[in-house]
Amino acid sequence: MRSFSLLILSSVPSALSLCPPPGALLPPPAIKKNSFAIPDSTFESLPWLSDTTFAIKAQIGATNVFQYSHIAPGYHDPAIPLYGTKMRIGSVTKLYTVLAIKIAREKIGWEDHIGKFVPELARNAAYKDITISNLAGQTSGLGRFGYVGDLATIPGFQAAQFGIPVVNNTLPGCDPYPGGRPCTRKELLEMYNTDQYEPISPNSGPLYSNIAFILLGLALENVYGKKYEEVIKDLIFTPLKLTNSTFAVPNDTATTILPQKGDSWFVPDFANYNPTGGIWSTPDDMMTFMRALATHNLLPAIETRKWLQPHAVLPSVQQLVGAPWEIFRPTTTDVKFTRPIDMYTKAGGVKGYAGWGILVPEFDLVVTINAAGNSSNKAVQDLLPLIMNPVIAFADANAREQAKAKYAGTYTLPNSNDSITLAVDDGPGLAITAFSMGGVPVLRSLAALQGVPIDNFSARLYPTDPDSLGTGKETWTINLDTINTAAAFADLNCNSWNNGDPFRYMKERLDTLIFEIGKTAVSKSSVLSVNLVGWRTVLKKT
Known part of the structure; x- marks a missing residue:
């Protein structure tokens, strides 16, 4: 015994x-009657209010628990609600691209090799191990950009000022920046097949890659036989009734935050870069999209949970990399029992515009932040803790109170x-x-x-x-x-x-x-x- x-x-x-x-x-x-508030004074002394417009929305379940907006002087009619106004969301677009891949899971396998859908890469040994999962999870080994941002394309750049030997410019002159001449498919794929742009050591660690998502867009075009933008419209925009979301550059200042004279924002069509950052959307539409992810509207719960899993770790113990989630695990929120709070986020930022989509499944919490202005990227970073800390504390307190009663x-x-x-x-x-x-x-x-x-x-x-x-x-x-x-x-x-x-x-x-x-x-x-x-x-x- x-x-x-x-x-x-x-x-x-x-x-x-x-x-x-x-x-x-x-x-x-379950929040039926909202009692959450953040004092207006929290947002009234931020240093960039004079040149940056922003809107915040937060929902717990189906209940709107908070919204706040600010319009920089001269950028929009204050009488028109900002929540229905278009702003570019930048790399938050990557969530739409990967969701479309997930919806197309019977056509595009998560571990399929990209050469299956982009034949021009199939003959290149550098891509033989590159999967859809690698591309979506930032572990493909591809670099951040292709021709975009190459110093040789910047007018007046002097290589000698950096001690760089002068080299004859043999770049094709396409896709040097948003709004430039878009590369043809042949030119685009020649770039991927050039030694300097080929992936290195896939799965060795994460490297943020915008051009990885161009390939995901090409995979969607291959299996649906239509342009990427049409695929996103058919699979996401139309089912969710996102009538104010588009890839087309808006020109109506009454319904869009656009730059004023002297502002140098990235407004032109992103063309080949649309799968990585080309969507224009409104705070209302973006909330509808993020809420659809939380409620499994277009993707079953089991697939959504799999999608949220991290793909790589980072030096910070409070950050992980997903596909394409940026997963934060802060331990400084004001919750009763101190622990990391899992926040599944995707940030986006181009010059003049920034956005953030955030899911906190533990509390069925969805938060969106949109900004347009000369300080847009700084704005969304400053606003993130100002909304997340109090709304998480509110959700935690209500979860505990309701569990006690039930x-x-x-x-x-x-x-x-x-x-x-x-x-x-x-x-x-x-x-x-x-x-x-x-x-x-x-x-x-x-x-x-x-x-x-x-x-x-x-x-x-x-x-x-x-x-x-x-x-x-x-x-x-x-x-x-x-x-x-x-x-x-x-x-x-x-x-x-x-x-x-x-x-x-x-x-x-x-x-x-x-x-x-x-x-x-x-x-x-x-x-x-x-x-x-x-x-x-x-x-x-x-």
Whole structure:
């Protein structure tokens, strides 16, 4: 008997940390009546207001919780709402390009090689390992630009001023900058097949590449037999009714923020660079687009979750690279339980215009920021924390308050001493504060099995099956924690993802609880009972 007990203990980590499993700590809040606000004074003293226009929108679920706009003097009629006004969104366009690839997943495989869709590259050994995933995830090894921005195309540039030997200019003179003569397909593909532009060491690390997305646009053209711009219109603009989103350069100053005399903004058609940054959109349209991603309007939830996964790491522990997501994990937001908050973002910026699309799935939060002006890039960077810090704190507080009202309490089996008590405290998830089955103090038994003193032991519930949330049966799991744990190298004591599903009895998981949801006199979505799967017992909420 002793050897059997030791065998069980040897298979279980001897110490766990207060470390939630990956994913949300609680279900996202449902905001029906908005009570969120940021004082106007937050935005009234920013240093670039005289030359930069901006608009912010934030939604939790389907509810608009915040919007704020500012029009730089002389750039737009103040009587016309800015939320329906066009601004270039720059590289936020890359999200539209990759979404179209995802929608076309039966035609374009994520791991297909680009040469399958661009035959001119198939004969070049440098592209034999370059996949759609590499291109979308910034790991193809391609450079940032092609001919665009080459110093030789800048009027008056003197190579000698930099100690560069003077070389005869043999560039074709196309695509030197937005608005220049667009390269023909032949000229464009010759560029990719030139030694100096070919990819190097794919998958060795991320390098932001605009020309990678031109190739994705060509892949879409190949499988649909039409121009990239028409593909985006058919797959995204039309289904989402984005009637104010376009690749065509607007010329109506009543409906577009355009440069004034003396401003040098990138307004001309992006042509070959449309898949990487050519969309004009409004704050309202961009919010509709980002909300469609959050609600899986055009892409199933399982595909969206796969799309959000990171592709590469960066020197900062708070940043990751996705396809083409820029994933931030700030730890300085004002949430009750301090932890990284996963923010899936895509920024865009060209001279004169900038945008940011942001998803925070944990709170079903979507934020958009649009700016136009001489300080547009600085503006969106300054505005990001001003909106994200307070709106995340608001969402976190509401999620906790609503979880307390819905799930916290004691669940019992009539005429027995079987019960479990759940609470929302200062920690993550739902705390199991008492748990007795058949007269056995279950928490004490679990602590002993883990080799953890009961006064340092914590068992907590998390909604690890997001697809079940909002249904009649919500699946949550128990994570076994310690309250205080010594610091460890590389946070090795935070290993919750490797400790799930620790115990089963006759096939059933002991860490799984299913809340049964139904109507009551108080609410249309109340917890009626909890099914302790491993114990084969249903306890009713008292």
